[in-house]
Amino acid sequence: MTLQAERVVDGRFMEPPQPFVATMEMLDTLQPGEEMQLLLYREPHPLYRVLQQNGHGWRTELQDDGTFVVTIRC
Amino acid sequence: MQALLSYDQSPPLSAPLRFFLTAPLFLVLAGTLAVLEGEALFASRWTPAALAATHLVTAGFMLQIMVGALIQILPVLAGANLARPRLIAGIVHPGLALGALTLAFGFLQSAPGWLHAAGVLLGASLAVFIGAAGLAIFRVPSTSPSIRGLKLSVIALAVTAASGLFMLLALAGGWAVPLMPLADLHAAWGLGGWAGILLAAVAYVVVPMFQLTPGYPAKPAWRFPLLLMAALLLWSLAWAVSAEILQRLAQAALAVGGLLFVGQTMKLQAARRRARPDSTFRYWQGALYASLLALLMLLASAVHPPLAGVPAWMGVFGVLILLAGLSAFIIGMLYKIVPFLLWLHLQPLARPGKPVPPMNKLLADKDGLGQWRLYLAALLLAVAAAIRPDWLAVPAGLCLMATAGWLWWNLAVGARNYRRARLAAVSA
Numbered sequence: 001m002t003l004q005a006e007r008v009v010d011g012r013f014m015e016p017p018q019p020f021v022a023t024m025e026m027l028d029t030l031q032p033g034e035e036m037q038l039l040l041y042r043e044p045h046p047l048y049r050v051l052q053q054n055g056h057g058w059r060t061e062l063q064d065d066g067t068f069v070v071t072i073r074c
Numbered sequence: 075m076q077a078l079l080s081y082d083q084s085p086p087l088s089a090p091l092r093f094f095l096t097a098p099l100f101l102v103l104a105g106t107l108a109v110l111e112g113e114a115l116f117a118s119r120w121t122p123a124a125l126a127a128t129h130l131v132t133a134g135f136m137l138q139i140m141v142g143a144l145i146q147i148l149p150v151l152a153g154a155n156l157a158r159p160r161l162i163a164g165i166v167h168p169g170l171a172l173g174a175l176t177l178a179f180g181f182l183q184s185a186p187g188w189l190h191a192a193g194v195l196l197g198a199s200l201a202v203f204i205g206a207a208g209l210a211i212f213r214v215p216s217t218s219p220s221i222r223g224l225k226l227s228v229i230a231l232a233v234t235a236a237s238g239l240f241m242l243l244a245l246a247g248g249w250a251v252p253l254m255p256l257a258d259l260h261a262a263w264g265l266g267g268w269a270g271i272l273l274a275a276v277a278y279v280v281v282p283m284f285q286l287t288p289g290y291p292a293k294p295a296w297r298f299p300l301l302l303m304a305a306l307l308l309w310s311l312a313w314a315v316s317a318e319i320l321q322r323l324a325q326a327a328l329a330v331g332g333l334l335f336v337g338q339t340m341k342l343q344a345a346r347r348r349a350r351p352d353s354t355f356r357y358w359q360g361a362l363y364a365s366l367l368a369l370l371m372l373l374a375s376a377v378h379p380p381l382a383g384v385p386a387w388m389g390v391f392g393v394l395i396l397l398a399g400l401s402a403f404i405i406g407m408l409y410k411i412v413p414f415l416l417w418l419h420l421q422p423l424a425r426p427g428k429p430v431p432p433m434n435k436l437l438a439d440k441d442g443l444g445q446w447r448l449y450l451a452a453l454l455l456a457v458a459a460a461i462r463p464d465w466l467a468v469p470a471g472l473c474l475m476a477t478a479g480w481l482w483w484n485l486a487v488g489a490r491n492y493r494r495a496r497l498a499a500v501s502a
Contacts, residue, residue, distance in 0.1 A: 013286050013347050041282035041289030043218045045153035062218065066282075066289025 007036045012067065020047055023072070027056070030074035038070040085145055085159035087419045087492075092167050093142025094412060094485055100134025100174060101401070101478030105452075107182075108459070108471025115471075116389045116463035120254075125181040131396050132264065133196065134174035139404050140272060141166060141203055143411060144224075151279055152221045154210040162206045169199025177242075186246035193242040200235045204228060219295035223275025226299045230267025230306065234260060258321075259313045266328045267306050269400050271299045274335055276407070284354055284410045287342040294338065301331045322376045329373035336365050353442030357406025360450060364398030389460030397474075398453045405449070405481060412485055413437040416492040423499035431495050437488035445484055448477040 009026055011019025023038050030036060038044065043060060047070075051058055057073040104127045108115050111123040118124060145163055148154045156162060173195030180188030207228050216222045237260040244251050274295075282289045305327035312320035340362050348355070371391045375382040382388060413433035420430035455470035 012282070012289070015286070016283060042151075042279040043153075043220070045150055048153060060217065062292050064292050066278075066292050066295065068218070 007034075008039065009036070010039045012039050012041050020044070020050075023047060024050070027072065027074055032074055034074045036072050036074070038072065040068050040070065041066055043068050044070065084149070084415075084418060085156065085163075087415060089159040089163035090142040090146040090415065091412075091489060092163060093138045093145075093170075094408060095482070095489065096167070096171050097135045097138040097142075098478045098482035098485065100130045100138070102475050102482070103134065103175075103178070104130040105471045105474030105476075105478060107178075108456075108474065109468050110471075112467045112471075113463040115467055116386075116460050119388050119392065122182050122184055126178040128392065128396070129174065129181065130178050131401060133170070133177060136269060136396075136400060136404060137174070138167070138170055139408065140269070141170065143276075143407070144207060144272075146411070146415065147276065148207065148210055148224070151276065152211055152214050152218075152224055154214045154221075154224075156206055156210045158206075162202065166199045166203045169195050169202070173199060180246075186248075189242050189246040193239050193246070197235065197239045200231070204232050204235070208232075218278070219290070219292065219299070220275045220278045222296065223271050223278070223299040226303050227268055227272035227275060230263050230271060230303070233306075233310075234264040234268050237263065255313055255316075255321075259309055262309050262325075262328065263306055265395060265400065266302055266332070270328075270332060270335075271302050273400070273403055274298055277335075277339060277403075280407060280410065281339060281342055281358075285343060285358070286347040288345055290338060290342065294334065298331060298335055302328060305331060322379065325376035326373055329369045329376060332365065332369040333373070336362050336369065340366075352439050353409045353446050354406040356443065356446045357402045357409070357449075360446075360453070361399050361402035361406065364394045364402065364453070365400075368394035368399055386461045389463075390457055393453070393456045393460055397456060402449070402453075405446075408481075408485070409437070409439070409442040412488055416488055420492065420495055420499070423496060425499075428499070430499065431491065436491045436495070437484060441484045441487070445477055445480040448473065448480060452477045 007026070007030075009019060009022045011022065014022070019038060019040055023036070026036050038047070048058065051072060059071050061069045061071075063069060107123060107127045107130065111127075114121055115123045115127055119128070142163070145156055145159050148156055173192050176188050176195060177192035179185070180192050211221070211224050211228060214221060216225065237256060241253055241256060241260065243249070244253060278290050278295055281287055305324045308327065309321055309324035312318070312324055339358075343355070343359065343362070346355075351359075368391055371381075371387070371394070375387070413436050416436045417430065417433045420436075424430045452470060452473035455466055455473050459466035459470040
């Protein structure tokens with residue numbers, strides 16, 4: 001399931017580290033318990049570490065077209 | 075941003091860089107061998123010179139860069155951290171470099187003592203690397219096709235190393251065992267399993283990321299590493315029971331799997347959003363076309379084995395798969411990975427109003443493009459030399475020496491620029 005566009009960072013055609021930066025900036029605007037999504041063509045392991053250190057939860061789903069949908073809970 | 079980047083658990087810069095800086099010198103040596111040995115290098119794949127040159131490219135150049143790159147990218151691709159990367163690199167790097175040199179010399183001189191020494195050096199250093207990388211990667215779940223590929227490629231490296239070690243002992247000890255079928259199996263595991271599956275595992279991430287293409291469709295990406303592994307297991311079974319038809323079937327499956335991957339990557343590249351072709355794109359484009367030809371040759375000789383006996387067939391195939399295919403993929407990736415790493419390791423030194431130099435200032439892409447053009451000339455000459463070695467082996471060797479030296483120079487200049495930027499930032 002994809003969230004509303006304003007809660008989604010589509011990083012699929014962005015150069016690194018732009019998806020990482022955009023995700024951290026969007027997370028800053030969310031209230032605790034709210035969710036956002038990051039779309040990428042790879043699993044963002046370095047981001048996972050930061051999310052873990054900052055106490056955020058996440059789940060990842062790989063779609064048929066190769067998009068990893070990372071749903072992050074603030 | 076810098077605070078966030080500091081979370082990155084990137085291994086120390088020296089861990090991968092030391093591999094990258096010595097590997098091109100082995101390509102220079104392979105070119106030197108072509109100059110010194112000339113025609114003899116292309117006479118047969120079993121001549122001492124051909125065996126030495128092949129292993130200067132595979133064990134000296136490709137293996138070193140692939141090991142250095144894996145130490146760097148395991149955390150990024152798989153979230154798997156290699157324990158004590160500096161120590162591992164400090165043991166594995168000299169072992170591989172000396173081992174590859176000793177191996178080439180042992181082949182060239184047909185000297186059992188040197189072959190024994192090469193077996194000890196390569197066997198020990200690869201055991202350390204496979205142990206460390208295996209511990210890191212098999213602890214993480216296979217949540218992506220890349221992780222599955224990384225795991226299978228490490229297994230393939232172990233099989234390649236074990237079969238190579240056995241053949242070295244057999245050669246050095248004069249054991250009466252038929253080595254040619256085992257050498258084919260060793261090459262299949264090394265090129266199809268270790269290099270091929272690893273290439274795909276890395277490509278799934280870096281092709282969309284660096285070339286701004288769509289992603290690899292998930293289902294084929296999951297299945298490709300398994301298909302190659304199944305083909306290699308079938309080839310091993312064929313070797314064990316001496317069944318030629320099974321070996322041909324496995325060879326055909328390996329070729330078809332490779333062709334599907336190459337075709338998919340070409341399709342993605344055609345849809346890329348980065349308009350300007352950079353050195354990485356050029357290298358990958360060339361490598362894809364060369365791999366296409368090489369895999370068609372592999373398929374053709376599986377269907378009709380006498381083709382492999384056609385003069386120059388194996389020479390052309392070897393140049394296409396090793397130099398024009400796999401090595402070119404590797405160099406293309408180096409031109410992205412090295413400037414990014416240099417930039418990343420300078421980031422902690424950035425201050426407000428004093429950013430660190432951009433990646434293109436650390437390692438200029440125009441230098442990579444120039445080096446690529448000379449590499450392309452070396453490849454064309456090397457393919458032609460496989461057909462007319464009496465005329466072209468020496469020019470091809472000279473051209474390979476020049477372009478590999480230029481590659482080394484570009485990487486060394488990048489490292490020098492990094493040191494200068496670091497000194498300037500620290501003393502500011």
